[in-house]
Amino acid sequence: MALRLPRLIRAVPRPWIARRDPEGSGLHGPRIAVIGNCQAKGVAEAVRILLPGARVRLIPMSTLGRRAGGLDAFAATLGDCDHVFCQPFPAEFFPEGGSEALRARLPRMRLFPAIVFTAFHPDAVYVGDLASVARVKLVPSPLGTYHSAITLFGFLQGLPRERIVGLFREDVFSRLGYLDAWDLAAADLIASSRAIGFDLSGELLRWSRGGLFMHNINHPRLSVLGDIAARLLREAGLAPRSVAVEAYAPDALLDDPIWPVYPPVATLYGVAGSTVFKRRQRRGAAPETLSLDAFVAESLAIYRDQPRESLTCHRVEHWRGLPDVRALFES
Structure with missing residues (x-):
């Protein structure tokens, strides 16, 4: 006789599943809108866990520039919300202005910062035209839009792949300031917040x-976003659960590119180090990783196919003016 297990699995709550708010949904908590970049999804999921019954609406920042009717019309769509949590966004998205202009129309709106922290991944940079935040033209990389400054500068200096790979060592990191990046990264994050x-x-x-709290320069771990969500709720006069969000929900940003903490940097901060890069993956798909050698080789192939004038990067421009740094790549 076959043993029949009780059908309890379906009854287990799954708080990480995004819940809509149609009539009859059974959710009767406050209506909360969360507006922001890729980090906002984690904040919205955390709010659902921390405040059961909350009717949470996620509005990706990438959709703002495509909304008809301007800022007044957008503010009107948020009129039925009890709370609006929003990351700062620039005026390029709406003719009437950015997030400050929206807050003037919605006094109950609370701003929360975008988390950018580069100390664990000081080599990661963007390449391309960053002049307009709303219409960024970035050069692609093996990891989406994240590039290695060492690899890019090595390419522009005409170094072969083997020479570039050989530059990923402690004395080079030290000369480039990679082992002294914490104070500046901390100061930047605190100042912006x-x-x-x-x-x-x-x-x-x-x-x-708690150790490593970033997946890459602008993707924090879910525990960080849970802290942001809990604070937003408390400051809005609500009472969030005292639970660790990461114990109840998967970290969606793990599906995006993961930049490794290079071993000399990792030793400095007491975290695990590697030179294994991870591509962005589809939910449920197996992760695809790249060794340092493979990452450099793919990056160089991309650079060779790009117009040289498109390979712009503030870090690299700064290095060109430093004779001691140029000497590292010429010796």
């Missing part, structure tokens, strides 16, 4: 004590 009235100095201290 204070600028919108959301000082992250206390949170940063707690995150740093």
Whole structure:
């Protein structure tokens, strides 16, 4: 006689599943809109876990520039929300202005910062035209739009692949400032958060004590986004659950590119290090990784197919003016 297991699995709540708010959904909590970049999805999911019953609406920042009717019309669509949590966005998305103009129309709106922290991944940069935030023209890379400054500068200096791979070592990292990046990264994050009235100095201290808290320069781990969500709820006068969000939901940003913490950097901060890069993957698909040699080879192939004038990067332009850095790539 076959043993029949009780059908309890279906009854297990799955708080990470995005829930819509149609009539009869059974959700009766406050209506909350979360507006932002790729980090906003994690904040929205955290809000659903921390505040059961909340009717959460996620609005990706990438959709703002395509909305008809301008900023007034967009503000009107948020009129039935009890709370609006929004990352800062520039005026390029709407003729009437950016997030500050939206907050003037929605006094109950609260800004929260975009998390950018480069100390764990000091070699990762963007390449291309960053002049207009709303219409960025970035050069692709094996990891989407994340490039290695060492690889790019080596290419522009005419170095072969083997020479470039050989530059990924501790003495080079030290000369490039990669082993002294923490204070500047921390100062930048704290300054940007204070600028919108959301000082992250206390949170940063707690995150740093927990080890590695970034997947790459602008993708924090879910625990970080959970902290942001909990604080937004508390400051809105709500009472979030005291739970670790990452224990109840998958980290969606793990599906995006993962930049490794190079071993000399990892040793400095007491975290695990490697030179294995991970591409963006489809949900449920197996991760595809690249060795350092493969990553450099693919990057060089991309650069050879690009107009040389498109390979612009502030870091590289700065290095060109430093004789000691040029000497590293010429010796």
